[in-house]
Structures are given as structure tokens and as C-alpha cells.
Amino acid sequence: MKTVYTSYDEAVADIQDGATLMVGGFGLCGIPEKLILALEKKGVKNLTVISNNCGVDDWGLGLLLKNKQIDKMIGSYVGENKEFERQVLSGELEVELVPQGTLAEKIRAGGAGIPAFYTPAGVGTPVAEGKETRTFNGKEYLLEEAYTADFSLVRAWKGDKMGNLIYNKTAQNFNPMIAAAGKVTIAEVEELVETGSMNPAEVHTPSVYVQRLIQADQEKRIERRTVKS
Numbered sequence: 001m002k003t004v005y006t007s008y009d010e011a012v013a014d015i016q017d018g019a020t021l022m023v024g025g026f027g028l029c030g031i032p033e034k035l036i037l038a039l040e041k042k043g044v045k046n047l048t049v050i051s052n053n054c055g056v057d058d059w060g061l062g063l064l065l066k067n068k069q070i071d072k073m074i075g076s077y078v079g080e081n082k083e084f085e086r087q088v089l090s091g092e093l094e095v096e097l098v099p100q101g102t103l104a105e106k107i108r109a110g111g112a113g114i115p116a117f118y119t120p121a122g123v124g125t126p127v128a129e130g131k132e133t134r135t136f137n138g139k140e141y142l143l144e145e146a147y148t149a150d151f152s153l154v155r156a157w158k159g160d161k162m163g164n165l166i167y168n169k170t171a172q173n174f175n176p177m178i179a180a181a182g183k184v185t186i187a188e189v190e191e192l193v194e195t196g197s198m199n200p201a202e203v204h205t206p207s208v209y210v211q212r213l214i215q216a217d218q219e220k221r222i223e224r225r226t227v228k229s
Contacts, residue, residue: 002163005214008038015044022149022178023051027223030171031060032155032188034216048072050147052174056080076100109146111180116145152182159189163210164203179205186212
């Protein structure tokens, strides 16, 4: 049995100033909404956040950005957040942009205990500045170091009380690899079930990677709605 919380505030209580966080999701799909809201309420600051993107201006990680709780953002896409743009241009926010496939592999490698790997992505671009390169079979590759975090926050559709998780459709995105790469992984699940009631063949994240659970309904906001007139 893993620790099952009933309070979002208690679930994130030991996340302190200066922590490095990984946060699951892609756009607003599969983000741990309630845990992010708890961090906003807590007011923890000087955070380094590793995530595909930084939410939007009024939801997701954009709430922490608006509160100046994030000092450094490591991600691959920033196009939906005007406050992000403002803070970058004003020098208030440090940003490390990583090609999306490289970001995914850096996180996956961190969870697998692989310290670094070679990739052709970024060779000959500013991404390669200051990094080791090596040639294999006549092609140049860039050495990228893996990412790990103090805490990983993920969102799952279903979880059992041992911490086995299933993600719903595209909400799998970055969640499974992020769940494996944090020293402490906190899973926000839509449906919490008894141990043994899930089909093991359907589990995306095994319980060994998860330390804390909390059941939480989601608003599931749409990032950009387009309709016919």
C-alpha cells in the first residue's frame, strides 16, 4: 500500500523552495491540475520545472509562472503562453529549450538510470553549444545528459492503492516517463481502485515508481477551442 492522501496541500507539503519538478502533460492534456493548484496555494518558489510546455496564461503551469514561482523552465514548446514570452524577454525567467524527442529521451533515460546518450538532434545548432559530439558510422551525434527531478507530478486515469497507474489515451504523453524519473512521484488519479482490480497487462506505470496517490476529479479544459460559425 502506498500513501493515499485526501488533501492536495498535504500531498505537496514537503516540496520546498528551489526544488526541481517534472510535470506530466502535453498542452493541457494529462496535466496534474489539482497538484499544480496546491503548489500555487503553497507559494513555493525558485522552482526548476521540466515539462513539455508551461501551460497557458490562466491554467496549468501558467499559474505558477504568473505567480513568479518558476525560476527556470526546461521544455520544448512555449507557444501558448504570453506571460512566458514576457518573462523570457524581460530576463525574469531562465529557459532551456530542448527538441521534443530529445526531451522525452532525456527524461526516459533518467528514469532508467542511464546518465547520457548520443543523438543526432541538435547537431550544428545552438542546442549543441558546449556539448560533446562524436561521430558514429560517418554521422555526427550530440551527447545529451539525462534528467531527473526531486519530485514528479503526474496525472492518471486510474490507479490502484499500490500505485499502479493507467493513463487515458493521449494523456499517456510524457506522464509514464516522468513518473519514473522523480525521486518522489505523486500521482493524481481520476479513479482510485482496490489493489488487484486492474488488468496487469494494461498498466502503464508500475507501482515501484509511485510513492503517493490522491484521487482528484479534473476540469479537463480545452487549450484552444475552434468551432464553425
